[in-house]
Amino acid sequence: MGFFNDYLPTTGDKLLTKWAHYFEVYERELTRFRSRPVRFLEIGIFRGGSIPMWKEFFHDESTLVFIDIDPACVTHAIEGTHVRIGDQSDPEFLRSVIEEFGPFDIVLDDGSHINRHQITSFEAIWPAIDDRGVYVVEDCHTSYWPGFGGGYRNEASFMEFAKRMIDRLHSWYTDQDELFEFDPIAKDLLGVRIYDSIVVFEKRLNKEAPISLQIQNGEVQGSRAPLTMRNRTSMFRGRDGG
Ligand SMILES: C[S@@+](CC[C@H](N)C(=O)[O-])C[C@H]1O[C@@H](n2cnc3c(N)ncnc32)[C@H](O)[C@@H]1O
DSSP states (O other), X not given: OHHHHHHGGGOOSSOOOOOTTHHHHHHHHHGGGTTSOOEEEEEOOTTSXXXXXXXXXXXXXXXXXXXXXXXXXXXXXXXTEXXXXXXXXXXXXXXXXXXXXXXXXXXXXXXXXXXXXXXHHHHHHGGXXXXXXXXXXXXXXXXXXXXXXXXXXXXXXXXXXXXXXXXXXXXXXXXXXXXXXXXXXXXXXXXXXXXXXXXXXXEOTTOOOOOEEEEETTEEEEEOGGGGGTTSOOTTTTTTOO
């Protein structure tokens, strides 16, 4: 685990709180952002330990922004970082952060972990994620904790929201408009990756409708015919007895 293995023994007196299995996910998901200046936002500061870690992880000329509801967190800002105080469930506050520092390449939600807040923050900030950027939500095990507004298969939980996002990503393909309409987010969402307690949404702006390729003898032919079944009988209908 390259960077983090080396970094953790060098930490100073600011407390860092992360689950051990998150570092492998950070390596996989964030290493590709290290070679250039990025705009990074973390929700949730607590004792400030993640601020020096991300400062060392990302490129020197990056814009690193940290927000927390607790005014005491202003003391955790270090040179070259920005701390703003506000509530992640307040879209007006989030808009002000986006106006000041956005758009972002990476957003990491390590704030209240209240399911409703995670969804509100995602909805407010997702439009301000840059092309090829990622929105990362951690501690999603609170989706299974009623005390945080979750609970097994609770429709209001963040994990159920993430599962619905998997449907929305595939809404190009539906021929059941009355049940499942095309959702424009499919044009801007490359994928949703689910890890233990972490969900990553990756942006890919202005995706074209998917093309099915026929490839033979070095010739590549594309077709969107499979998508034209929308609103009429599917070419696949009948395979499930329907
Ligand atoms: C898990 S700690 C953050 C840990 C820190 N990111 C780290 O890696 O060490 C969660 C923080 O979220 C903050 N928080 C709680 N509710 C919040 C809200 N509604 N808006 C913004 N921050 C909130 C808390 O004050 C607390 O400092």
